[in-house]
Amino acid sequence: EAAEKGGYDHYMIKEIHEQPTAIRQILECHGSGELTDLDPGTLEGVEEVQFVACGTSYHAALYGSYVFAERGIPASTHLASEYATHERPVGEGMLVVAVTQSGETADTLAAIETAQRAGARTLAVTNVVGSSASRVCDDALYIRAGPEIGVAATKTFSSQVVALSLFADRLAGEDSPGGPVAFDSLPWGIQRILDTSRSRDVAERYRGRDAFFFIGRGVGYPVALEGALKFKEISYEHAEGFAAGELKHGPLALVTPASVVFAVFTGRDDEKLLGNVREAQTRGATVVAITDGTNEEVLRQADDVLFVPESEPAVAGLLANVQLQLISYHAAALLGRPIDKPRNLAKSVTVE
Numbered sequence: 001e002a003a004e005k006g007g008y009d010h011y012m013i014k015e016i017h018e019q020p021t022a023i024r025q026i027l028e029c030h031g032s033g034e035l036t037d038l039d040p041g042t043l044e045g046v047e048e049v050q051f052v053a054c055g056t057s058y059h060a061a062l063y064g065s066y067v068f069a070e071r072g073i074p075a076s077t078h079l080a081s082e083y084a085t086h087e088r089p090v091g092e093g094m095l096v097v098a099v100t101q102s103g104e105t106a107d108t109l110a111a112i113e114t115a116q117r118a119g120a121r122t123l124a125v126t127n128v129v130g131s132s133a134s135r136v137c138d139d140a141l142y143i144r145a146g147p148e149i150g151v152a153a154t155k156t157f158s159s160q161v162v163a164l165s166l167f168a169d170r171l172a173g174e175d176s177p178g179g180p181v182a183f184d185s186l187p188w189g190i191q192r193i194l195d196t197s198r199s200r201d202v203a204e205r206y207r208g209r210d211a212f213f214f215i216g217r218g219v220g221y222p223v224a225l226e227g228a229l230k231f232k233e234i235s236y237e238h239a240e241g242f243a244a245g246e247l248k249h250g251p252l253a254l255v256t257p258a259s260v261v262f263a264v265f266t267g268r269d270d271e272k273l274l275g276n277v278r279e280a281q282t283r284g285a286t287v288v289a290i291t292d293g294t295n296e297e298v299l300r301q302a303d304d305v306l307f308v309p310e311s312e313p314a315v316a317g318l319l320a321n322v323q324l325q326l327i328s329y330h331a332a333a334l335l336g337r338p339i340d341k342p343r344n345l346a347k348s349v350t351v352e
């Protein structure tokens with residue numbers, strides 16, 4: 001097993017380090033036209049997309065729905081376990097996209113069945129060739145991240161987001177709004193974070209705090225949710241993710257001087273997010289900004305900073321996510337948690 005971990009202490013940290021390669025793989029595959037070489041029947045006349053997914057895949061889908069919206073394709077994201085509770089009207093132009101790393105999650109398979117019963121076309125976005133989701137859906141798009149062993153999904157989140165964005169390019173016509181997200185520099189950007197991150201020091205500094213909150217806006221919101229999920233999964237500490245604007249509608253009651261708030265800055269709506277940071281600081285919380293450092297006000301206001309290379313917002317969210325993966329990993333490692341196999345959790349949940 002030590003050999004399989006390639007010199008790393010855990011699969012999770014190995015897989016975090018595999019992200020530049022995983023992203024290069026999917027970009028190459030896209031370059032050769034293979035990635036979205038899908039059955040024309042699945043794609044013809046698609047005007048709207050519904051994503052169904054669970055856990056980390058749900059966060060990737062939510063991220064994807066922001067990218068789809070920017071390209072003028074309406075997209076909604078549904079928790080698979082809730083989608084399956086009732087059939088919803090499905091028009092001709094609707095495509096239901098199941099996002100599932102393993103392709104075996106029972107809740108997601110049930111949602112696919114619900115969608116198909118309502119007459120929807122279905123597409124699986126998955127990492128596993130020949131998985132159940134890939135077989136039951138009309139077509140499959142493979143994210144090509146390579147096997148992921150750690151229960152906490154890391155590299156597959158990044159690959160899912162890139163896959164969904166490239167799929168949005170495929171669906172959006174020539175005259176669609178926005179432009180394709182430029183992912184070319186993403187592998188380099190991730191590598192730079194892996195080489196320079198101060199996440200271990202930050203994790204050490206705030207060890208023992210009562211609660212860890214994660215806030216963001218736009219794509220920073222799914223990244224905040226994912227940051228909190230990762231943190232609670234492997235450190236067992238109290239962690240919650242919120243849309244930053246929602247802080248004042250309830251979660252602010254939880255914020256005390258013993259709280260740490262991670263704020264995901266993407267270069268969009270930074271001023272509003274700064275307002276939310278002040279709301280938390282006024283209640284005594286320590287705020288760690290994830291930022292590219294170009295906004296001096298963010299640097300002045302934050303109590304602590306984790307840097308990411310400068311990029312457009314749709315890429316910045318993915319880079320910030322890597323810093324948050326590292327924070328969770330180091331927080332859990334410092335507490336001696338069994339990182340690759342957290343208690344009560346499974347890599348793939350095959351019961352509803």
Ligand code: G6P
Nearest residue numbers: 055056057100101102105153346
């Ligand atoms: C489990 C795993 C999560 C994963 C979720 C969805 O709960 O522990 O890491 O995100 O299932 O898995 P899927 O294979 O459908 O992406």
